[in-house]
Ligand SMILES: Nc1ncnc2c1ncn2[C@@H]1O[C@H](COP(=O)(O)OP(=O)(O)OP(=O)(O)O)[C@@H](O)[C@H]1O
């Protein structure tokens with residue numbers, strides 16, 4: 001056994017010195033594998049990073065929050081929209097009712113949104129998302145405030161002209177000057193800035209908080225039509241710490257049905273949405289992207305593999321004489337086989353490694369440019385090296401076998 | 416005494432297209448330990464073919480071949496490789512050194528296949544290189560050595576594993592006559608240490624170093640005689 005290991009090690013040393021001796025050819029033959037590994041692992045890395053981002057975006061919604069909305073969060077081709085479009089929208093009253101009657105909710109909030117023109121002095125921003133929220137929105141959504149404070153309960157109830165603004169909105173309107181206590185105009189009305197939201201960065205779920213402003217819903221009813229589909233009114237309910245979502249949903253179903261006086265036989269005319277539904281949809285999407293990445297990568301790797309096999313055949317041809325000499329001195333077939341196989345594997349691993357290094361630097365560069373963190377995960381490094389290893393074995397085995405079976409007399413004679 | 420090597424009606428045929436070439440028709444030879452045999456014959460008579468079979472590089476089409484009492488004519492590749500490694504020391508006309516390895520590494524090569532560790536390999540290879548008076552050239556690559564030096568490296572490599580037989584196929588064929596004589600003197604020394612040597616040559620004066628001269632013609636043994644001249648010389652000494 002140890003003798004075998006020793007021989008194996010010697011084969012690798014042999015292979016290595018052959019590669020060093022043919023540097024240029026080595027580099028050229030690596031290229032195919034490098035490109036293959038680069039394309040496959042960069043897709044995986046991209047998808048992983050997107051997925052991580054989506055998960056973190058989704059997690060800002062809260063995994064233990066149920067959203068009562070008209071439309072369910074579903075994906076897929078056979079979305080039965082005709083069943084949903086006549087449903088009533090959730091209302092502020094329903095929110096208050098739930099807040100009063102629910103045993104399992106820790107906080108309940110209402111939210112609707114619209115797009116409005118806002119301005120400060122001569123600076124005008126069009127199409128800014130205005131969120132109209134009720135009490136407890138900060139608890140359900142876990143928003144963080146970098147400057148100032150959240151609305152007080154009294155302010156919310158009274159529907160004061162006050163506003164929280166996203167960090168990008170602040171930058172755009174106030175050009176980085178302090179905005180706290182100043183007024184902005186929303187749809188022509190004056191609102192006092194009481195707080196600035198902490199920078200969130202790019203969000204995978206539509207618009208980032210950075211580009212939004214938040215006003216009390218009791219104020220916003222003056223210019224937002226809560227009966228309009230377009231404002232997407234939503235009641236958000238966060239479960240108490242020990243309550244599983246399903247239990248909360250069961251309770252909410254009961255409450256909603258009784259509030260809306262549905263007969264036992266009729267279907268629910270509301271949807272109880274959860275972030276896990278979103279994740280399911282994204283999982284499917286990422287599965288498809290990953291698959292197509294693997295598919296593209298597979299073909300580039302295939303080309304790379306043929307390149308390696310080709311270079312190995314050339315290498316065997318060129319060293320036929322030496323193979324013959326080695327055999328005449330007592331090298332066994334397996335020694336020659338290992339020697340060429342390890343050469344191919346080494347080549348592929350090296351090619352794969354270079355591909356991974358390229359992915360790494362590309363990810364650093366893109367992270368800089370895109371304002372979105374792309375990370376080459378350890379898992380993907382291992383995947384890349386493993387693929388390289390397999391390609392090395394597959395593309396090396398035939399040339400190596402061919403070399404190992406050479407007839408020593410013929411091999412020595414060739415030159 | 417049992418012969419170290421016994422060939423029994425060995426034949427070797429090659430198929431070239433539809434034609435069959437009988438490189439060896441039927442060769443039977445016995446060679447004892449510490450014999451010094453010269454193999455002669457016209458070009459194409461089958462000398463190299465016979466050497467390759469004796470050296471276990473090739474297997475006969477028919478016939479039996481016993482090496483140290485073992486029937487090697489029907490062995491598999493791996494067993495043959497082991498015999499080549501342990502029992503045979505090959506010296507070629509074209510030296511056949513690995514161009515990128517130093518003299519030392521070339522000599523140590525058979526020890527790698529035998530599974531010796533690095534230190535043993537270096538020690539043993541240096542020792543044999545000293546035997547062929549190349550201690551001052553151990554780290555030279557083949558292209559930094561003269562023809563005679565290369566052949567001495569090759570001889571050191573053949574000796575390194577203490578083989579039963581040294582096979583040399585026209586070892587002086589690529590050397591000038593002065594260097595040839597140095598190489599022959601080296602073979603003489605090796606022979607005196609108790610080795611068995613089989614040497615292919617075209618030159619009568621080279622053949623005169625041997626005890627026994629086997630002449631091949633058209634794949635058959637034409638004559639197999641003791642070298643009277645040499646034996647006479649020895650008895651005088
Ligand atoms: N691989 C082969 N395929 C076909 N024919 C071969 C092969 N090897 C040798 N022969 C033929 O076998 C015959 C004997 O060849 P061999 O090389 O043994 O001769 P030789 O006595 O060594 O000649 P030389 O003195 O020129 O080296 C020749 O006719 C040669 O053409």
Ligand SMILES: [Mg+2]
Pocket residue numbers: 462463464
């Ligand atoms: Mg010959």
